[in-house]
Amino acid sequence: MHTLEQEKEQSPLEYIEQLDRRMGWKDTDLTLYERVHAVQSVFPEEVESYLNVKAALETNLKVDRVDEPLMYIHGKGFEFQQFGIANSHDFNDETLVAYTLALPNQPLISGHFDPEKTVHPLHDLEKNNRLEKPTLEALEEHWHNTLLEDEKSLFSKRSAPLIERHL
Structure with missing residues (x-):
């Protein structure tokens, strides 16, 4: 009998099909929330692999x-x-947030959280010590740069009509 560890060497599609069979999900229509919690209750060590494979597929x-x-x-x-x-x-508005992070030259990292307890994926990664501090700091910088760009874009859209009126 194959173990899930051996099944990870299969293709991602074969891995998902095997896990679906083991979980009894054939012909069932479950939400992401239901699937993640089911995997976590039966094979907790497989949640990250499951999300990684689903994201890649x-x-x-x-x-x-x-x-x-x-x-x-x-x-x-x-x-x-x-x-x-x-x-x-x-x-x-989510009951569960599942995410997969892809970093250059590193394996995928997946996780999930309850939005009532955690604000966003970066917060979850930090709270659960999933990444080393330099990587977390680099991700935080990426996020802050995106927020700054959004603010600049929003400001320029708001100020453009004012400039046009004065011309």
């Missing part, structure tokens, strides 16, 4: 072509986005 991410921090928010309908953009989503 759903987005066709080529990990060897990642040249900047990217993040995928599961269930949002977006592809991998720049980290700062993905981390800025409003997560207040």
Whole structure:
């Protein structure tokens, strides 16, 4: 009998199909929340692998072509986005936020959190000591730069009509 560890050597699709069979999910329509919690209750060590594989399959991410921090928010309908953009989503209406982080020359990192207890993925990564401090600081800088760019863009859109009126 194969163990899940051996199954990780399978293709991502084979891994998902095997996990689906083990979980009894064939022909079931479960939400992401239900799937993550089911995996966590039966195979807690598999949650990150499960999310990593789902993200790679759903987005066709080529990990060897990642040249900047990217993040995928599961269930949002977006592809991998720049980290700062993905981390800025409003997560207040979610019951569970599952994310996958792609960093240059590193394996994927996935996690999940309850938005009532954690604000955004960066907060979850920091709170659970998932990354080394220099990496966390670099991600925080990416996020802050994105927020600054958004503010500059918003300011220039607001000030453009004022400038036009004075001309």
